[in-house]
Amino acid sequence: MRNLVKGDLATSYFLNWRSCSGMLPRIWYRKRGWIIGSMVVDPPLFPKLPDQSGRYSHKNSVEENKLCAFELLAAVAGKLLQESESSVSSNVETHASTLKNENVKGQPKDEQTPKSESIDHGSCAESSFMPETSVQEPDLSSEFKGLPQIDTDSLLENISVFASPDVLKKLDFDADGNTNCEVGGSVSVGNNINLRAEGQQGMHSEDNINTLNGKDHVGERVNNNMLIKSDNSVQLPLYRDPIPYTPLQKQWNAVKLGIRDDDDNYFGCNKLSTKFRPFRPQPRTGHRRIRKMLTSKYRKMAPKLRSCELYNSRDGVKSLYQHRKRIYTHERCLQSSIKKRKLFDHRGTVSHVQEASSNSMSNSSEKGMCKDKCNSGIMLERVSGASPTVKGHKKGEDPHVKFSIKSFKVPELYIELPETASVGSLKRTVMEAVTAILGGGVRVGVVLQGKKVRDDSRTLQQAGISQSGDHDTLDQELLRSPATPIVDSGISNASVDPHFVSKVDDDVVTSVFMSGPQTPTNETGNGTVLDSKALVPVSPMNSESLAVTPANPKPKKNELSQRRTRRPFSVDEVEALVEAVERLGTGRWRDVKMGAFEHADHRTYVDLKDKWKTLVHTAGISPHQRRGEPVPQDLLDRVLAAHSYWSLHQSKQQGKQPGAEPLRSLDPTITP
DNA sequence: TTTAGGG
C-alpha cells in the first residue's frame, strides 16, 4: 500500500456535504461497506509492463494497485462506519435541531406537505432538516450522528436535503428512503470568486492517502468523482468490509476543488490534462424511461465500472462491479426520481428569490454554496420604475423595462490541483475556468414564472415581462398549463430552481439563464419547454456556440434536426485518439470512446470514428492541402501506421480474440 | 446499441 500511494500523488479529495440528502448516514449503515468513495491512482504508479497479449499491457499492475486502492478506501469506509456507529454524541442532535430551527420556512408535517416545499428547501442548508425526517425516520437522528462529527463547521452548514422521506417513499424505485449524499467542494462566483476548501489541510493518514474522493455512493455522484487521469489510472468505487483505524477526519483534506453539477459530465478525455471541467446539467429523464435508461446506459452512470470490465480482465473485480452496477443503477434511479419530482414540484412554486451574490459564499452558513443548483443562473430583476401596462398600452407608447443583473453565478466546475500548487495558481486556474466558460460562449434564455420564454420575437410585454399587474394572470396561465412532461434531455437541468420560479412581491422577476448550445431535446412534443434553468457551461472548445446558435427562433423547424456544434479536435484529442486506436484497432470505436474519451461527452464513438477517418485522409494528403489546426506530422504518421497495421490485422473481425496485438507493441516508432 | 460507410 505504501508503495502505491506516494507522496507525489497529486490528486486529493474534498468533502463538502453540500448536497447531502437527508439520510446520508443511512447509507453508511444500510449499505455497510458499500461505496465510500473513489480513488485516483496516478499513471506513474502503473508502469506499463510488457504483456503477452499486449492489449492491456498495464493490466496487471493496474489491477494490483487497484486492489490496493480498495484497501485504502475500505479502510476509510470502515472508519466511517465505525465512527458513525460508535458516536452517540448528543451534540449531533443539537446540530440537527439547530438546523431545524434555522429552517425559517418551517415545514408542515402532515402528508399534505407539498413535496415541492420539502425539496425546495432541501437544496439549501438552512432548511436542511425537515421535520418529517425525524418523524418518519426515527432512527435517522442516530444514523446521522456520524456525519456532523466529521467536521461540524464545514459540514453542517452545507448539508442539504434532497427530499424528505415521504417524498422518497413515493418514488418508483426506492421505498427504503435511501437518499444521496454528495461530497464536493464548490466554487461560487458572485462579485468575487470564492473558493472554499472543506476540511483541514495538511493531514494525511499513515497510509499517505491523499487521494480520496470522498464522494458518495450514488452512481452519478460516484461517477462525478471517478476521474480517469489517464488510461492507466483507476478510480473505483470500493467495497470492502470495514477496517477500523484512522480517523476519517484526517483524510478529509480538501485540496481538490470540486465544482460539479448533477451530471457526470467531465470535459476532457483520457490522456488530456484537462484542468477543469464544466458540467452539463443532469439530463432529465421521465420516470417511465428511467428503468430503460438505467439498464441500457449503465455505462454512462458508472463509466468506471465499465472501464474495469474493459481493461482489467475478468476476475473477481469484475463481478464486484457487476454487482455494484445494480446498486448504482438503483440509486441513480432514486436520484433521478427525486430530481424529477423536484422539477414537477417546483413548478408554480413561490419561493424566495433573494440570492446573495457577493456574500453568498463568504462567511454565511445560511447562504452560499449550499445553494447547490440555485447557483447556476443569472437573476435579472426589473428595477425600473417604468410600469408599462399591457392592457392599457396604447399605440405609439413604448415604455421601457429596465433590468439589472442581481446576481450572477457560474455553475460548478471541477478543478483539480496538486497540493503543492500555490494559491495563486489556484486562483488563476479558477479564473481560467470561469473565463473559458464565459468567453466560450453562452446563451441567454429567459424564464418567467418558471416558464421559459422561448419565442424571441415576442416583446417583453407579450411575454409578460412588464408589470406586476400581469403577475396574477401569468400565474394562472402557468397553472393552467398541463403538467409538463419530462423528457430526456441531454442538456436540461435536473431541477427547477425555486429561485427562478417566482417572486412574491409585486415585481415581475425574470430569470435569465445562460445556457450552452441548445440540444434538440429541449422541447417536448407539444412544445413545452422543459428547460427552465440552464446555465450550461460551455466548454472552451465550444467557442462557436454563440455564433452557431440561431439568433432567431426557427418557428417550426424542430430543433431536433439542429446540427451539433462543430468541435474541432485538438491535438491532444487527436493524440489520445491515435493512442487508443493503436491499442484497440479501428473497429472498436466504442472501446476507444470508453478508453480514451469517456468523459468527453461531446465525443461519441461515431465522432471518433469519423475523426479517425478524416485523420487517415489527412495523413494521406499533402500538408498544404490540410486545413484547420495542423496535426503534427508524427501523429499523422502514427495514424497511417495504425491504419495500415489494423487493416492487415483485421481488428474489426469479431473472431479475433481479445488478445489482438496492439500496434504499439509491434511498432518500434511508438515508444512510451 | 454499435459498427461501417456514404453523404
Add this chain to the structure above:
DNA sequence: CCCTAAA
C-alpha cells in the same frame, strides 16, 4: 457531423 443500414 449527419444519416442509416446492418449486425
